[in-house]
Amino acid sequence: MSRYFTRLKMKRCYKWGGRPSLCNRKFKSCYYDSLYVSTDGQRDACLIQTGQHILVEGDDDDKPYVAKLLKLFGDGKMGLVVQWFVHFSEVPYNRRKLLGRTPHPQEIFLYEDRTCDGEIDAETIIGSVEVEHLPPDASFPETGQKGTLYFKLCWDTKAFKVVDAEGRHLDDKTPLVSVSVAPTTRVLPTPDATVMKRALSVTLSRVSASAGKLAASEVESGHSASKLSASKFLSRRRRGSCDSTPGVRKKLDLNSPNKKLTTDDVLGELLNEEIESQTEMARKLQSTPSKLPLQEFNLSPLKSSNRPSNGMSMTPLRSQRPPSPSPHTPPDHTSDWVSRFLGCCLIGFLFVFCSLTFPLFSPRARTPSQKKDPVSAIKEPALGSLAEELPEVSEQTDITPRSKRKSARLVSSRIRKQLNLLNAGEDQVFEDDSGDECFVPSKKDAGSTSEDEESGQAESEDEGISVKKRRLAASCRTPRSSRKAPASARTPHKSSSKKVVSNKPRTPRHATPGIPSRSLPARKPGNVLEEARARLHVSSVPDSLPCREQEFQDIYSFVESKIVGGNGGCMYISGVPGTGKTATVHEVIRCLQHASEQDELPSFRFIEINGMKMTDPHQAYVQILQKLTNQKATADHAAALLEKRFSNPAPQKETTVLLVDELDLLWTKKQNVMYNLFDWPTRRYARLVVLAIANTMDLPERIMINRVASRLGLTRMSFQPYSFKQLQQIITSRLNQVKAFEEDAVQLVSRKVAALSGDARRCLDICRRATEICEHSSSRQPGSGLVGMAHVMEALDEMFSSSYISAIRCASTQEQLFLRAVIAEFRRLGLEEATFQQVFVQHRALCRMEGLQPISVSEGLAVCQRLGTSRILLLEPSRLDLLLRVRLNVSQDDVLYALKED
């Protein structure tokens, strides 16, 4: 999800934690136990230790890879050894059914593939994540934090296998739990929001899980929401609008690390001791189920206490809380004193809250649709920063069941009324807010801060009163800017531009390409000839490609070896048009896909681009990216994304086979498109196989600069034009027992075509035309019903005979005379060019000889122009009038031949 994007905005620093635990002299490498990830402008660093789960930058910003940290080593640069996990979406399509159930949206799988490199750069770490192992028969928790991922199975590229808790991977799991639990207050000011969030959420969910999965259903709903598509997500979010997500936004920290919101601060300080004590308690309770009540404390008692006190009726919010699973209901003893405490503080806090939030409240912002509203986003920073003031407590977060949308709206409207009264005198707070806003470069960032707010709110929830206030705020703002809605906007840098691009083209969003379907079904071929014609159409895909066995074999083995070996490579295929280059490659891919379905091969992806099917060479990037990840982006951005995808060490789960058709059209002045296409396969982690197709054999030498040609390599293949035997075989195999042609007829066609071009398309077209002619003639005079020599000859004549001759024959008398005059003048001059005036003299003489009335100059020019528009003559522009020069576009012999017959 896009929430990871924000992090890209910041520069991260990496530092080893502690001393090297082990040194390898031979390789000059040292092993460490932990790693600090800090961000500039951040005092504290996030500690990542071995055994912890981490997020690694993937080729897709939306979906970072998940891995478990096994080793940390340094040999000049910082490296990690990890055990990969895969999302379900990374499992190849054709294998997904093996799971046999719909995956949980936050389910991941232990990835076991020996070909996959477990070594990555420390710089690719995004942050830590909580991963929880579930026993194979356990159901997934129902509600919970966004952050936590679950795994129960292992994916070894062939099948899903159960990883039982006691088995191989359990021992990997257990330390993790302890690790992530261990840093409580220490870890709190982590630079990374998600790290925080994850940490928080995991503790919670683990606790709840240990408590007999009481909270399961609630956790689940939250999780599934995060994975839904945007639109669904929105609506989901609307319903669960009060969702609190734990997590601290780093960005906010950057913007306003020491922001003082006076009132709030004071209150915060006031509350500090209570909070401290509470957290202490929470920490103590944490590992035991008895801690559970803690999560509850701020729910029910709270609202009961605040309701009477401030008249701002919160009732709907709380009372309409989804009654559903309510797993948090175990008897709470702690909640008593908390509620009491809350009760007394609440009036004050409400006041503060109102003052904070009010100025930004517009009626619109409070409507459910406000999620996307920048206004709602804008108001959040202040609150978010509030949350920052009390970071220590955030560890023991609680998820509160959210009020339904309706109730939220109700509440918000009531609060709005209240707030209208409090309008005055809150200006300075507003200024504060707007000051905050200034940092924020765009509305996206504003959007991102909304999450800060959320996280801040969630984090502070168990700290009681201050939380209370904030939560109130949240619930008032009800459909608090959802995570998804701003997501599109929130994306920083690249991702932001990507999303923006997808929005910007004013194409209606959901325009689905498609031609309306026909109202009547297409008629099936009725007789033998029609059947033959259907089979002979170039578009009909033959069962097999005859005559290209060798080429097929070569390409197949090339691609297969690359797929099996997991490395990349290029191949250049050349041949004149119509020699089956693209068809052969497609056939190879079909076979390979079949093989990989049969488990004989690792799976791979096939992508096809065509230089002719794009408007500009740089569109190649866009198309590749779109086919790879379904993202839309501008050419430059797409190039950057692809570059990243192919160069970053990441567990590329499958090889990509890229077919580049009509390569010569991807030529640009700097040749960077070609360069990239051939450079990517040479990258270590790319696993990209490029098959480039073009017409000329010497294309690399002719148009490519050296560095491009060198990267293309020497794996070349050239498709020779078909010989007549091959063409004959092609026709016969296409006809496939349909008896429509005489043997001789087929041979005639193939010989003729082979002599001219060897273009199989031509051959098929002629045969098709011959069937038509046959059909005509048989309707006139019943024949054998087979396509014979005569029909084929006629078709050949139609297609190959020069149309000049027939055009000259059908020209008018004066036109023919003019042509003769042209030839006569050429002969007289001994040149192949004459002016109209000269020709016209000849023409007049010829007219007299033929006994025709001479024509005027204007008419003569008209005749000349007519011949010029049909391109029998080549003319200069007509403004030259009498002086325009005339040339023949046909040979003189052809003209004479055509005229003689007359």
Add this chain to the structure above:
Amino acid sequence: MSKRKVKDQQLTVGQCVCQVHRILRERFCFQKLPSAPVGLESQHKHLLELLKRTAIHGESNSVLIVGPRGAGKTMLLKSVLNELLDVKEVKSNILLVQLNGLLQTDDRIALKEITRQLNLENVVGDKVFGSFAENLAFLLEALKKGDRSSSRPVLFTLDEFDLFTHHKNQTLLYNLFDISQSAQTPVAVVGLTCRVDVLELLEKRVKSRFSHRQIQALSPMDFPQYVELVQQQLSLPQEFPDGRFAHEWNNSVKALCEDKSVEDVLRKHFNLSKDFRSLHMLLFLALSCVTPSNPTIKPSLLLEASRLCTMDCKANMLHGLSILELCLIIAMKHLNDHYQDEPFNFEMVYNEFKKFLQRKSHSVHSFEKPVVIKAFEHLQQLELIRPVDGSASRTQKEYQLMKLLLDHTQVMEALQRYPQCPTDVNWSD
């Protein structure tokens, strides 16, 4: 109905002539398709079957209709389409996209027009959204999604096909032909062009994908057929309101076509060009002289129309020149005769003119040189003379090299017909 018919039969001559004008003008101005294509029957059948197969069987095809201007290519296509759309099975099935190379001057515009005419989903109102690249991708995606049996066939007609070949990379043609050669939405691509060498304009990849089907819109018509056609074009239909008048008219047309002088005129036209447009022009000029007082086309009308049609415009322009200008033209002609069409300049012409004045200056005044220069410039403005290409403009006006854009015969003819031409101007030595 019959009552009305009886009433109609008593139309005045004026009303009848009005009706005749209406009916025949519809024919001559191409507003109405003929009931059957004349001289293109086999082509008509070929094209009809081809398009029918696309519409009914979902077979993709591409075809070019080649023929000189005025040969009836568009008429052929239109009548085929009319007939095709009469078939019920076809009417609800086919999508039409009509493009013209003169309107869609590049692929970007052509793509927008295609998406607009197909009414795809990225069209809102009359506006097509998205960039060029997006449009292309969108359209290709749309066409790719279809398959032979289920999606509606799309019929692309590309008028002035040769102009499409000048588009960058011939992207549009490549994609259209590629679709027609692959198992996507069935398409029929019909190109109309007057260029015989159109196949040579196609890029090799595009050419390979084109089916090489060409329909030559050429009719090997001979003169009797031509005369028959003229008669047919002038005849009134059976359903003409006034039966008696129609009968008379048709008889007069028949007589007209048998007239000797008319036959000569028609033969001259036939020899010049066989296309329908020039014939229609001739008949139209004749028709416009038909009035209530003169309710038939007489041979003289046709002769007059022919004279108008075949008039030499340059010779006509010479009639409007002054004596001085005419003299200059004659001087130029002399220079051309002496120096074998070499270019001349003003001074040479002026000298020649002065020589003429010295010899026989009885009737022509001697003009001042500036006046002669003015006359010379006027001739240049009329484009009866033009400067030779490349003669630098910095040379003095008097010495700029010129060429005469008149033929020997045109000058002679003009002199003969010039009103009140002084006899000694007619200097033909």
